[in-house]
Amino acid sequence: MEPTYIRHLELLGFERRFFPSQHYVYMFLVKWSDLSEKLVYRKYPEIHTLHKSLKEIFPIEAGDINAKDRIIPSLPAPKWFDNQKTTENRQGTLAEYLHSLLNLPPKISRCQLLRDFFQVRPDDEIPPSHYPFKRNETYLMSKDRSRSNTSEISGPIILETYRTIADYQKSSRYEIDLSAGDMVEIVEKNPNGWWFCQCDSRRGWVPASYLEPLEGPDEAEEPEPNYEGELYETIKAYTAVQEDELTLESGEVIEVIHKLLDGWWVVRNGEQTGYFPSMFLHKTGLKKEADIDKNVIRRETPPPRRSTIRNAKSIHTKGRNRISQEAYRRNSRRYLQQRGSRNSLNRTVPKAFLGSPIQDTRFRSGNSPVPASAAKKEIPAVPPRPSPELILERCTPDTRKKVVIHSTS
Template sequence: MAEPYIRHAQLLGFEKRFSPSQHYVYMFMVKWQDLTEKLVYRKYTEIYEFHKELKDTFPIESGQINKEHRTIPHLPAPKWFDGLRSTENRQVTLADYCSSILNLPPKISRCPHVLNFFKVRPDDVNPTASNNGRKPETFLLKTDNTKKNASDITGPIILQSYRAIADYEKNTKSELSVNTDDVVEVVEKKENGWWFCQMKNKRGWVPAAYLEPLDSPDESEEQEPNYEGELHMTTQDYSGELEDELSMEGGETVEVIHKLLDGWWVVRRGSKTGFFPAMYLQKSGDTPSEGTSKTKGLPPRRKTIKSANSIHQQKRKEISQDTYRRNSKKYLKQRQSVVDVMNSMTIEELNEVENKAQPAIPPRPSKELILDKCSEHTKNKIQVVN
């Protein structure tokens, strides 16, 4: 399995929060190597502490030995008090800093210090609520400030525009009502089928089934089926309402074979396949997330949204339930045939296969050979240390 790394991190703006006291946090949309996008929040003091530790970890690249060899970008120290104006003015510098860090050689951009800093934390998902009931105020980065960084991004622009294909009336305060043909910008895409959108000065969650991209009729961002399956566990009971849905109790183990954007995944249990809500699934080995199913209900299935306004209805690639079952049976047969072959082999044959699979350990190169392969820059640094 490939080691995780970050494709890019884009600064979306900042939030003004009021708990435990008034402070500001910057919002980053982090895109990982598996194309998942996670929204994280960081104080500037946290970012600066990360910067100092990064310099200590790479003294040569930070210019501590020779300023001419510095590749790690500069970052201004935090002020004694950060107000709205200073937080806003610092956004362009911070966006440039993150872009520069992730464009450094892999030994820096993919080091554990960088990866751990951008991983999702519990307070990113469930921030501390304000005692006086005040909600955070969100300030999004202006488009003009992000244009100069657009050429550095190796993936799609985070704030993609989507069109509503039918009317949707919100059921909770955290949701956003949309009318047919309304255009929204998607800030965050949750795998459970709820997307956080903004439309003019309004923001809230909208079911992904009601949204279609303006420029991508084939939904290329949707993953291909993985008939090998990924183990998940059901977190609560669900009784299927449509004939292609599975009914299961909480605590059952299933294999996810297709993750769909509307939050209804195709799962396999034994020889049966069907749709099941992603909100009620948890990857095996992961810690259960709290309050996810309590804040929002199940999103609607995409197939239940009937709309003549859909411009992608005929072009979208859809896989039938028969195709899912047929491919799943084929994979199950292949997997069973491998098991049968392994069971029929003797112990001596299994040991022979295992020994052939293990590569020989290469001899350690000599000190002279290592120095001969090094660059002149590295040789000079070794001589200075000696």
């Protein structure tokens, strides 16, 4: 049976580390012939040592006998001292070198030396512990510049480190298992409550409710609820499991008053207020984007809520004070009453007739006729039609929902 070989090698960027001393390592995504993918870290002097070993093993292909026979690409020697600028500028050359190396004949591109060099090491699976006062800084390489000598980076991108508060067992192949106390780096925070994380060499989706930041008891969220609300439409029905949740059918238009990072938003349906999974909502008029996001995440169930997690152990003695459900309902009800009183006042005396000459001529007391010349002067031009936004602002909430449903259907 033929041993596994490297079928693709991609330079992702580099990382600045502070332990045991400040140094730089390059990040590589290695795709093997058995369809496995591994993330490895290598220093530039190591890569140059590999380059010299390949030249010694294949002297003809290195051009040592005849320069015309050289097919092994060249690689600049490392400098005495590497800084961030040299590490950054070297990315394009290094990416081009690796690309050329894998396109060589199989006796070189699939040799044992190259396979052993990119095998996963213990340091790749368990990176060195963080410096007490500084975190590792990750700089990702721009894909469109990966094969140019003048590379461009997107960084620095410092991935946030979170801690797992309880054991979590994955329910699909897109997730990863975690144990209480594991340190994970957050690659993406999705508003539906599923976060894409990296734990050692493993990557996958994890519920945000199982994670806590190291600096404080909870992640930063919207500071205050927006009781005016944003109109969203449900794309899937959900039956409440806990008493502070709402049961809604698909296609209902509701108002989101507080967006929380764990994927459970506080919504208002009429006078009812409660939690609802954000992954079953999309903003009115943005149906296409919601469908794309649903296909990418590839799951049907919302993330678990933190209140349902058993044996949760936090390193923080006191958690952040959360708004109670009763406070949401009380303030929401107060806002609806204030909005209703404003709407009724606006409907009593239309603004279009306040101080209007037409109103004066129509409700003028007495039977004395108004001179034609005076009436002609007092009658103004036809006012412009109000904008749709102004109409929606002055109509009742029920009418507003019906108009939105009609326009999105």
